[in-house]
Amino acid sequence: MEQDRDPPELNIVRPIFAKQALKNAASKNIAKSVNAKVKDTITMQDTRYEEWTFPSYDLLDDSQSELNVNDDELKNQARLIEEKLGEFDIEVTVRDAHPGPTVTQFTLQPSEGVKLSRIANLKNDLALALAAPSLRIEAPIPGKSLVGVEMPNSVRTIVHLREILESPEFVQSESNLTLPLGRDVAGKAMVASLNEMPHLLIAGATGSGKSVCMNTFLASLLYQNAPDQLKLILIDPKRVELMPYDGIPHLLTPVITDAEKALQALRWAVAEMGRRLHRFSEVGARNIQEFNALQEEEENVIPRIVIVIDELADLMMRQYKRDSETMIVRISQMARAVGMHLIIATQRPSVDVITGLIKANVPTRIAFRVVGSVDSRTILDGIGAEDLLGKGDMLYLTAETSMPVRIQGIFTSTKEVERVINAVKIAGGGKITEEIPLQENEDEDGDGSHMIDLEADDNGGDELFFEAVRVVQETGRASASLLQRQLKVGYARAARLLDIMEDKGIVGPADGAKPRKVYIDSMAS
Numbered sequence: 001m002e003q004d005r006d007p008p009e010l011n012i013v014r015p016i017f018a019k020q021a022l023k024n025a026a027s028k029n030i031a032k033s034v035n036a037k038v039k040d041t042i043t044m045q046d047t048r049y050e051e052w053t054f055p056s057y058d059l060l061d062d063s064q065s066e067l068n069v070n071d072d073e074l075k076n077q078a079r080l081i082e083e084k085l086g087e088f089d090i091e092v093t094v095r096d097a098h099p100g101p102t103v104t105q106f107t108l109q110p111s112e113g114v115k116l117s118r119i120a121n122l123k124n125d126l127a128l129a130l131a132a133p134s135l136r137i138e139a140p141i142p143g144k145s146l147v148g149v150e151m152p153n154s155v156r157t158i159v160h161l162r163e164i165l166e167s168p169e170f171v172q173s174e175s176n177l178t179l180p181l182g183r184d185v186a187g188k189a190m191v192a193s194l195n196e197m198p199h200l201l202i203a204g205a206t207g208s209g210k211s212v213c214m215n216t217f218l219a220s221l222l223y224q225n226a227p228d229q230l231k232l233i234l235i236d237p238k239r240v241e242l243m244p245y246d247g248i249p250h251l252l253t254p255v256i257t258d259a260e261k262a263l264q265a266l267r268w269a270v271a272e273m274g275r276r277l278h279r280f281s282e283v284g285a286r287n288i289q290e291f292n293a294l295q296e297e298e299e300n301v302i303p304r305i306v307i308v309i310d311e312l313a314d315l316m317m318r319q320y321k322r323d324s325e326t327m328i329v330r331i332s333q334m335a336r337a338v339g340m341h342l343i344i345a346t347q348r349p350s351v352d353v354i355t356g357l358i359k360a361n362v363p364t365r366i367a368f369r370v371v372g373s374v375d376s377r378t379i380l381d382g383i384g385a386e387d388l389l390g391k392g393d394m395l396y397l398t399a400e401t402s403m404p405v406r407i408q409g410i411f412t413s414t415k416e417v418e419r420v421i422n423a424v425k426i427a428g429g430g431k432i433t434e435e436i437p438l439q440e441n442e443d444e445d446g447d448g449s450h451m452i453d454l455e456a457d458d459n460g461g462d463e464l465f466f467e468a469v470r471v472v473q474e475t476g477r478a479s480a481s482l483l484q485r486q487l488k489v490g491y492a493r494a495a496r497l498l499d500i501m502e503d504k505g506i507v508g509p510a511d512g513a514k515p516r517k518v519y520i521d522s523m524a525s
Contacts, residue, residue, distance in 0.1 A: 010078045011096045012071055015187020052226035053427045059419040060162040060412075065183070068155040069099040077130055077151055078106055084129040088122060090114055095146065100185040101157035101408035102393050103136075108147040116140060119147055134387045142403050150185060150406065152389055159183050159392070161216055161412045164191070165223065176224045177304065177341070179217050181366075181396060182409040190396070190407050194306070194343075197364040197398070198336035203349040203379045204368025209392035209409050210345055211241045213366065214310065216412045217343065218245065219420045221306065225250070227428065231491070233269065233307045233436075235262045237314035244421055249428035252305070252492050253436045259320055262309070266327035268436050269307060269340060273331065276302065276338040279510055288339035300479070303491065304339040307331070312346040313353045325355055332361035349375045363399035368392075368409075380404055436492045461500075464489065468497040469506060478507040478516040 078094035085092050091111040098105040110119065116139040127135040130151060138148035164170055164180040167189035177194035184190050194200065204210040221230060227249040234255045236242035246255040256262050276288070279302075285291035292301045309315065315324040332342055344362065346353055349370060359365075359381075367385035370376050376385035380397050384404065388395065392409030462468075464487055471486045472478045478501065483494035498516070501507045508517035 013098050055420050055423040065157045098186045100187050101183050103150040105185040106149045136387045159410050161410050182407045199332050199342040199362045201362045201365040202345040208368035215417045216410045231303045231305045236310045248424045287337040306341045308343045313348040316353045329357050349378045365397045367395045
């Protein structure tokens with residue numbers, strides 16, 4: 001009988017980090033996939049550039065995660081867990097230990113008749129017995145009849161951006177909007193596609209790792225997309241985190257620091273969403289993938305747009321709250337099909353900032369360490385974020401998962417980010433960032449007429465209008481790509497000039513994949 005009660009020896013499951021995985025499993029195929037995922041150069045459809053040179057991985061630190069755990073220490077902690085729960089007449093067996101970058105997850109097998117709530121309620125007692133600053137209990141572990149106790153490691157492992165970009169999980173992702181998240185409690189590389197989210201809410205207290213996470217995501221997007229594939233609108237009311245990106249050719253407008261201009265940019269995005277939906281309906285396309293696949297000419301392919309808001313609280317102030325919430329909800333409800341995505345961050349996860357409407361339409365969320373359980377419930381609709389350890393320790397919640405996943409986020413140094421940004425600026429050749437029209441009361445119907453006032457100004461409010469008309473008249477063609485090449489402007493301004501000419505009757509409306517009709521000869525005569 002004594003032998004029956006002897007627990008099995010603790011099974012310590014060590015993770016395989018990126019470099020080991022590349023050496024041990026199909027390294028040639030993976031290396032080939034890496035080259036396909038992040039190319040060296042591509043031919044640009046944006047005719048301001050002959051080709052685009054992507055940043056090199058050599059710009060990133062080549063450090064690898066090194067797990068530093070002691071087997072005897074893990075076995076001792078497992079014994080303490082069993083003994084402490086035994087003091088409360090809760091019989092459990094610690095089966096496995098999964099050491100990860102930040103915490104080690106011990107998997108517990110409760111005896112029959114043990115209520116999981118009893119184990120969860122003893123979190124503080126277990127933390128005291130283990131001399132841990134905090135513990136997190138997952139009861140049960142999703143998909144298993146086990147309870148997880150997450151114990152902070154005495155030495156934390158840093159997760160680097162390069163190792164995740166080179167991991168099979170990132171390499172084999174087909175999306176060009178793949179975001180590297182970090183490593184889970186078992187050490188597995190975690191990535192997610194912004195296409196699938198399709199919007200993301202990030203919240204956490206000061207110093208929890210939120211800003212590093214934002215820079216990591218932006219750097220990864222720059223590694224995967226040329227300027228004609230992805231456009232960015234960056235809103236940084238604090239004038240700190242996103243300002244270094246000012247001047248990269250992916251921007252639709254210089255980094256926005258003013259709340260009023262930010263609201264105007266959101267209005268423009270809603271109007272652009274309407275214009276895209278109108279173009280999709282003309283060719284019978286349901287989403288941006290179908291529309292771009294139907295285009296006979298590459299110049300008619302439209303880029304995806306990612307809108308990044310670094311501090312939502314500044315847009316939710318009293319004078320802007322109603323309009324900001326309306327625009328954000330409008331975009332989040334309808335923008336997925338047209339290739340527009342939101343990444344919203346805040347360090348004030350209160351109900352007056354993260355409103356019920358915003359939460360309902362942005363189901364994918366990342367919570368870093370917060371002050372208390374109330375803030376955790378605001379972000380995740382549940383507790384847990386208050387027990388995180390900071391410095392990138394996060395909970396990741398999606399619409400498909402009922403329970404958040406704990407992940408150690410990536411640490412990307414300021415120097416790494418600067419090197420990537422500088423490489424992108426050099427590849428852009430100092431081209432001027434294109435400007436989107438920021439007007440206070442844009443029409444949201446998507447017909448383009450909101451941009452023009454015939455009574456006010458014959459040039460439609462754009463000083464290049466008559467030059468654009470000359471180009472169309474001389475070539476007999478009207479396309480955004482042509483205007484981009486001849487006038488050295490970006491996509492947004494070229495599209496605006498076409499809208500003005502259409503409103504004045506100089507060119508015909510967009511007819512799906514077919515070129516616009518040009519009426520300038522008959523008008524001139």
